[in-house]
Amino acid sequence: MEIKAQNIEIAYGDYLAVKDMNILVEKGKITTIIGPNGSGKSTVLKGLTRLLNYRKGSVYLDARNLKEFSAKELARHIGVLPQMHSAPPDFQVKELVSYGRMPYQKWYERCNEEDQRIIDWAMQATGVWELREKSINECSGGESQRVWIATVLTQQPEILFLDEPTTYLDISHQQEMMRLVKKLNRESGIGVVMVLHDLSHAMEVSDWVVVIKNGKKYDEGKPEDVINPRMMREVYDVDCDIINIPGREKPLIAYREIS
Ligand code: ADP
Numbered sequence: 266m267e268i269k270a271q272n273i274e275i276a277y278g279d280y281l282a283v284k285d286m287n288i289l290v291e292k293g294k295i296t297t298i299i300g301p302n303g304s305g306k307s308t309v310l311k312g313l314t315r316l317l318n319y320r321k322g323s324v325y326l327d328a329r330n331l332k333e334f335s336a337k338e339l340a341r342h343i344g345v346l347p348q349m350h351s352a353p354p355d356f357q358v359k360e361l362v363s364y365g366r367m368p369y370q371k372w373y374e375r376c377n378e379e380d381q382r383i384i385d386w387a388m389q390a391t392g393v394w395e396l397r398e399k400s401i402n403e404c405s406g407g408e409s410q411r412v413w414i415a416t417v418l419t420q421q422p423e424i425l426f427l428d429e430p431t432t433y434l435d436i437s438h439q440q441e442m443m444r445l446v447k448k449l450n451r452e453s454g455i456g457v458v459m460v461l462h463d464l465s466h467a468m469e470v471s472d473w474v475v476v477i478k479n480g481k482k483y484d485e486g487k488p489e490d491v492i493n494p495r496m497m498r499e500v501y502d503v504d505c506d507i508i509n510i511p512g513r514e515k516p517l518i519a520y521r522e523i524s
């Protein structure tokens with residue numbers, strides 16, 4: 266399965282936030298979108314998942330235009346975790362996670378055995394099984410992020426879209442989130458498209474990196490090809506060295522000292 270955007274253009278009123286965007290994301294791969302604040306990363310993600318309408322161009326899921334899918338049908342192919350999300354108070358973790366099954370149910374149906382099996386799998390895969398009786402409000406930032414991912418996973422998506430899944434997490438929880446993403450990708454073959462700010466993480470976990478600057482694609486490719494000193498200067502206005510260290514698979518990004 267793949268999702269392909271062809272020349273999409275997305276505007277907020279008169280403001281053109283994304284232009285000439287061509288992007289291909291494939292099931293089974295980890296694709297990371299990077300770029301400065303306000304460059305249009307979230308807007309692109311929303312365009313690819315039909316959360317926003319595009320003014321020009323088209324988006325295809327395999328050979329079919331995204332516009333032809335019903336909401337429920339689309340939710341069985343892709344799962345989206347937006348940048349901001351909130352739960353009403355007093356939701357139990359297991360209750361929230363079970364709502365992810367809605368795309369598979371009729372309005373009058375409750376969870377059947379099959380649904381329950383998938384809900385349990387999702388809670389186990391994301392390590393929230395022990396939290397299932399807790400209220401979502403009693404969960405820490407890292408925990409609630411995993412609960413949300415479990416919820417989206419019960420949709421059994423082929424591709425998972427995550428907008429800044431590590432923001433507001435401390436370093437160990439950031440690493441835990443990256444490990445979870447890799448595990449889901451490796452073990453379940455789920456494609457992942459995510460927006461990340463941490464370029465070291467992007468370097469480590471991505472198969473493909475798309476760089477966005479001012480609403481346009483600046484570059485794309487393998488992380489070690491795309492994340493280079495020139496891109497860092499032109500896109501982020503930051504000086505850095507990229508250092509290869511024997512014994513490490515991926516190079517390190519060393520930012521110039523702050524003076
Ligand atoms: P990023 O995710 O890269 O930080 P966004 O995609 O959220 O950037 O935003 C891209 C541009 O569009 C920014 O200039 C932002 O201010 C603008 N923008 C985003 N959402 C809206 C909105 N709902 N209404 C108007 N402008 C918006």
Ligand code: MG
Pocket residue numbers: 306307308348428460
């Ligand atoms: Mg954003």
